[in-house]
Amino acid sequence: MIERVYKSGAQFLNSLIESLLTLLRVLIQSRMPMPLPHRRQAVCSVLGNGPSLRDTLENHLDFLKQTELVCVNNFAHSPYFAQLRPQNYIIVDPNYFVFTETSTDRPDIRQTLQAFQTEVDWPMSLYVPRFARNSYVIRTIQAGNPNIQVVFINHAIARGFQWLRHKLYRSGWAMMQSQTVVVAALFLTVNRKFDVIYLFGADQSWHEQIRIDESNQVLMQQLHFYEQAKDVAYEPIYSDKHRTRTDSMAAQFLSLHKAFRGYEVLREYADSVGVRIFNASTKSYIDSLERVKLQN
Template sequence: MLENVFNAVAAFFSNLAQSLLSLAKVLLRSQWGVRLPAPQQTRCSVLGNGPSLNDSLANHLDFLLETELIVVNGFALTDYFTRLRPANYIIADPNAFTFHDATTGREDLHQILQALITQVDWSMRLFIPNFAKGSYFIQQIEKGNSRIELVYFNPTIIRGFNWFCYWLYTANLGMPQAQTVIVTALFLMINRKFDEVFLFGADTSWHEQIRINDDNQLLIKQVHFYDKPKDVAFMPVYKDAHRTQTFTMASQFLSLHKVFRGYEVLREYADYRKVRVLNASSKSYIDALERVQLVNQSVGQ
């Protein structure tokens, strides 16, 4: 009994401290008055870049085309970009907004930027964090393609009492910790108030591709749906730009914990906003979201 009281008091003061810290971050970092566009349809599909997306594109393309599409990060590097002509694109990688025309080592960012400027001949929204304003990436988009509408969001991490978090989430002043762009995408679509949000290509199986070499370096093989697995090698994951030390196994699994905890927070928030978030990925380790299988253009449990 005494231990329960102690835990409750500790939880209260922990939430109080986190709420006050989150409020301070909002006041310092967030842009006020953010408005997200209304949904164009009642259903949307968020496409992650995991290998299982190949199954969904092969077997459920008609379903996808009947929903409002949201793609993320490197999707513009694929042939499906111009085939699907997605109405929404989300880039959350901070590196995209710190690079410039002379940056080396991130050829993918140059290719994504070039694809957005030269290939998008339809109306498309590009969702980017508020700190991206004025970056080289955004300047090139603004000069190079008037069909792309820029939509800014606040990536400020909010923690604390649920009622406090939901108040700031709903006001678009911050979001749960988004360890992956999919968490960001789902959060934004929940706030746009779709009736149903379908998730595809969210394998979340990075732990299957972790190795430790003889020098105790952490190696990961990151495979996307557009990669040929045999062409992707295990690569060290470095902590700093100087590439002197890799992340530890403990830090890597802490990062994975944050990923899965983010989905749990999203599920609770989606219930609060009365939005169904449905994981239709053919392979996925996400246990926080309701799983569904698409059968003959319909959803079956």
Template sequence: MVEASFNSISQFLSDLFASLVSLLKVSIRGRYATRLPNPQLPVCSVLGNGPSLNESLAEQFDFIRQTEIVCVNNFAHAEIFTRLRPQDYVISDPNYFVFTEQTIDRDDIRQTLSIFLEQVNWQMTLYVPHFAKGSYLLGKIERGNTQIKVVYFNYTVVRGFKWLTYWLYTKGLGMPQAQTVIIAALTLMINRKFETIYLFGADTSWHEQIRLNDQNQLLIKQIHFYDKVKDITHQPVYSDAQRQRTFSMASQFLSLHKVFRGYEVLRDYADHRGVRIVNASAKSYIDAFERKPAGQSVKGPPVQS
């Protein structure tokens, strides 16, 4: 009884402090409130880049094409990108926004930029955090392809009382911690008020690929659906710019905890907004959302080829 009372008081004080810090951050960045377009269809499909997306695309391609399609990060590297012609694309990796013409070690970003400029010949909305404004990449896209409309979202992480954080999320003044780009994409699509959001390719199975070498270096094999698996090897995950130290096992699993906790936060927020999230990934460790195969048809105007 006493222990429960102490825990309750501790939680209240923790939420109060987090709320005050969040309000302070919002007061500084509030002028960057997110302005989102209305949905084009009642249902959208958020496509993660996990290996299982190949299976989902093979089995659910027709269904996915009937929905508003949301892709993330390096999805454009896949040949199927120009067949899907996604209406929405979310990039949250900060490395994209420090990339310049002189950058020599990020051919993946250079490839994505080239595809955006040369192959996107349909209307597509690109969502990026507000701190990306003025970056080399966004400048090239905004000047080089008028088919791509850039929408800047406010990535201010807010915590605290649910009633406050939900209000800040809804107003576009803050977001949950987006440990992965999928969390950012889902938050944006919840706020656009889709009736149903289907999630594909969200394997979230990085722990299966963690290794430790004889020097206690943390290695991970990061596999995406568009990769040739035989070319992917375990690589050190460095925690410093000098590439001297890798992340510890404890920090890696703490990062994974933040990912799964983020999905739980989004589940509750989606329920609050009356939005249904269905995890239709062929393989996934996410247990926060309803698990169900994608439906057979979607109501709404026909998708243009």
């Protein structure tokens, strides 16, 4: 009895402190939310860039074309980008927004930017964190392609009491922790009130590609559907935007915990607003979203 009371009190106190910190975080980091674009269809497909997306694109392209599409990060490297002409694109990786005209260490970012400038001849909404507003990448896109509407989102993390978190989520003042861009993409589609959301290419199998070298440096092979494994090297996992410090194994698994916890919080929120999310990835380690399999 005493132990239950202690745990209940400790949980309440922790939620109270997290809620107060959340309000402070929102006050500092967030601004008046921009209205999200109205959905074009009742059903949407969120495309993660995991290797399993290759199977979906090869076998279920017609299904994807019947839904509103949401792509993320470097999907533009694929020839399917121009073929599918996605209506929505989401980037939350901070590395994009410290990239400059003279940067030479991220050719993938330069390739994505080039695709936005030269290939997008259809209306497309690009969702990025508010802190990206004055970045080189966003200024270049806004000046170079009027087909792309940039939508700035508040990226402050809300924790604490559920009622407070959900109120901040619905209003767009904050979101759950998005350790992976797929969580952010799903969150935005929930707030755009799609009836059904299908998720593809969310392998979330990073732990399978972790290695440690003889000097105890943690390495990872970050493989995407538009790449071949033989062409992707194992590289250090950097913990800062300037790529000078590398992660420890403990830090890497803590990051994985945050990623999967994000899906749990997302599922709880989606259920509360009556939006159904189906994980249709042919391979996935996400255990908090209902799995479905498309018929060939």
